[in-house]
Amino acid sequence: MFLEISNIKKGFGEGESRVEVLKGIDLSIEKGEICVLLGPSGSGKSTLLNIIGGIDAADSGYISINGEKTADMNERALTRYRRKHLGYIFQMYNLIPNLNIKENVEVGAYLSDHPLETDEILKTLGLYEHRHKLPNQLSGGQQQRTSIGRAIVKNPDILLCDEPTGALDYNTSKDILRLIEEVNKKYGCTVVMVTHNAAIANMADRVVKLRDGQIRKNYTNETKTPAAELDW
């Protein structure tokens, strides 16, 4: 098993105001899979993604990637873990505002011993002619594409996407999903994508439905719908 999530529990707050956000999540994801975590607001999907990404810690349980357990890692090791295995895509892009588009992608490339070719990525993403612009001079879709470029340029094992289309319009959202699908195919990275858009589940190999901190459904799609054909 490539990514193993075992009995993950996580709560916030103290005493009476404590809320259990994840109530024991068990999940296995194969290498190269696209896994969509689906659920309404407050279901715990983003929290789970953050724990997988090593930017939040579980109260109990563990995440194991290729046999390496994140719970055993100190801060330095967690940094190395993120550096080595993960690429992150956020709803709000989180580009570095004072770096231009190419430099934002290079920030990702720097972290890898064997990064992909930056210019090639920029061309693939349709950003090459915008490479000298600052993020705030691009549209939301272009910024999200830059964010994808930054995530994939280091050729990560896992691509974590937190509502990557949450701030985008329909066409741009499909464009972004198509890109993520293409990246998955081309580079073979595992994709874990959080969304509350049920239609997106159709492009996934595995769909995990969460509600109230628990997995309500975990299934694989017999037939996937290509991102370009998604409709909602």
Place this chain on the structure above:
Amino acid sequence: MKNPLTKRLPRSLKSDFGKYAVIFIFITGMIAFVSGFLVASHSMRIAYDDSFTTYNIEDGNLEFTEKPSDEILDEIADGKLRFYENYYKEESLLEKDSTLRIFAKRTEIDLECLMSGAFPAADDEIAIDRLYAENNNFAVGDTLRISGHSYRITGLVALSDYSALFSSPADMMFDAIKFGVAIVTDDAFADIRDVHLHYSYSWKWNTPPANDKAKKDASDDLLDRVTDVLKANAEDEAEALVTEAIQNGQDPSAVKMPDFLSVNQYIPAYSNQAIIFTGTDISGDAMMFLVFLYILVAIIAFVMAITTSNTITQEATVIGTLRASGYTRGELIRHFMLLPAVITLIGAVIGNVLGYTLLKEHMAGIYYRSYCLTTYKTVWNADAFIETTVIPVILMLLINYLVIRSKMHLSPLRFMRGDLSTSKRKKAFKLNTKIPILHRFRLRVLFQNIPNYIVLLFGIFLADIILLFGVMFTPILNEMGDNITEHMIADYQYVLKTPEDTEISGAEQYNMTTLRTPADSVLEEDVSIYGFEPDSRYAPAMPEDPDSVIISNCYAEKHHVAVGDTVTLHEQYGDGVYSFRVSGIVYYPAGLAMFMEQKQFRNTFDLEDDAYTGYLSDEPLTDLTDDNIAAQITADDMTKVSRQLISSMGGIASGFKVFGVIMFVLMIYLLSKIIIERNSQAISMVKILGYSGGEINSLYVFATTVVVILGFVVSLPLCDRLMEVIIHVAMSRYPGWFEYHTQPKLLVCILLLGILSYAVVAVLLLHKIKRIPMSDALKSQE
């Protein structure tokens, strides 16, 4: 309804308590310091101004070479003024290697203020100047031994005409360590030997001149009258001698003329440094401290404004929403201005309270450590309150208003979109892609924070000046003292009343007089003119052309004289005007001087072929008659400036060192903290991406490090140069010259001090970066 936004102010204060606390403490401290100083100086100034009437300070004084007759005095006075006999005798106090100027207790003019103890009542009692006593560890009850007599100190006094202890009006600086004043009873005064008796007369105008110009005109007229009367008197006496010679059947041309009555010194009060220096200094200090305060408040205001500007950027969407909801731009500007203004106001009020209560005495102490001031009473100073409260608050409001207003002029929509960029640029400026990405990243951080760095550079510049002053003050003065001692003409320089032979080998005759620079020069002041034997072993330099002169570098630098120039000097109390061709400049740091051969000196001043003023020697001339020595100039006399400046201001200079470091640390911390805060989301993001702590630190602290170190390296020489210019401009108002020498090792010291201070800040910044949570990147912001 009260604006509900004000409710967030306490929360803003709490959430950024450290920053506001530091600013508050700094503002409070600065204002307490300046307010205390202003109150003390204002009260001192009132006491000083009142002392002119309270102690009946003279309008001027005149010193004759011998006692003048009443007729001469009446003729000079011409019904316009009244002369008061104010004789003094100068005696050495061997145990302290210093000089005491002793007066009989005055009853009519230049009265004394008793600071502690009692006035002398018996013939073996003396009251000495309080500051001189403190500097030499004398106390009431101690005994002084002066020219064979013992005196018990009964009191410490301040002589109203010696608020600054200038022993001579030509001195650049007073000397409260090696020179003091004292009073004794009339009988005790008469008992002191007359060897060093000075026939000094103070005067008061019968009708005081209305203004400064009238004072100067009246004084100039008086000097003319003195010259005329004495000239007429000399002519009368000479004629009487000739007549007497003729009557006695002698050759009238063979009559040897005596030294007729003449003037040794003429000082109107308005130019008497011993009287006016203190008042000028008090006023100048107050202005300097105020300017200093305003510069610092302006810097703090900029820091605050940049902080607020950063907050506005972070809260752009909220501000956009509020604006869209109907909040006016003015309401939001006022909201963001309120906290800085309140902090400044509270800081100013508390600072004033501290200044008036705790610091006032300390500040007054600064003056009492330098000047022989009379007692003072604290006087409420409304101006000081306005200057240290109202103006800083207005300054804070104004600067914040300008910065915040420029930030808030965008439309609500732009705020809601988080698009606060005022630049129309479509692209970031290009950086060579061959530069590694981390270097480009650092450069982008640098360019992103240019406004912060400009304020930071200005702060570094100011801190550098403060540090430079604090660190260099004492070493430069010490070096100046050492240089003067090392380049003294001779270890012992004697001025004789009448020619006298000495058997001690190595002694050499010389001539010396004093002339004045022209009134239209940089400053009308004394130049010491020396004449040396042709093969002199003491002359700093001798002109190759015997018709020319060599001048000291101090003279050349201050009055911009070059080799080949001709300078014109004049007598102070006579009509003589002399021109000299300068053929060389020699390093002589003791002051403004001119050197020539004896022969030329005697020719120039129409002296006998064997005339001389005294002796130069490397060892004491013990065979000279003590009573015949008019003056003995030693290293102590030459180094009084550096000694006194260190004594008066050495403590302040140390305080400047501490203040400079605090200000430097504060400025860098606050401004670089803003840089970190502004980039907190990006920092959070690069943490998520997997950048290590070291890499992130190098990205966000490196730029600040470069700016700070470059700022230091560039600003130090500039500050050094500026300091030299400031000192030279300041010196153009005072007699003499202060030679400013950069000491490279001290510059390196300041640089290291700055780097060390920055290291402390860097540790705080690294800690701050470490504390930025990765969850910051997860916040939905655009």
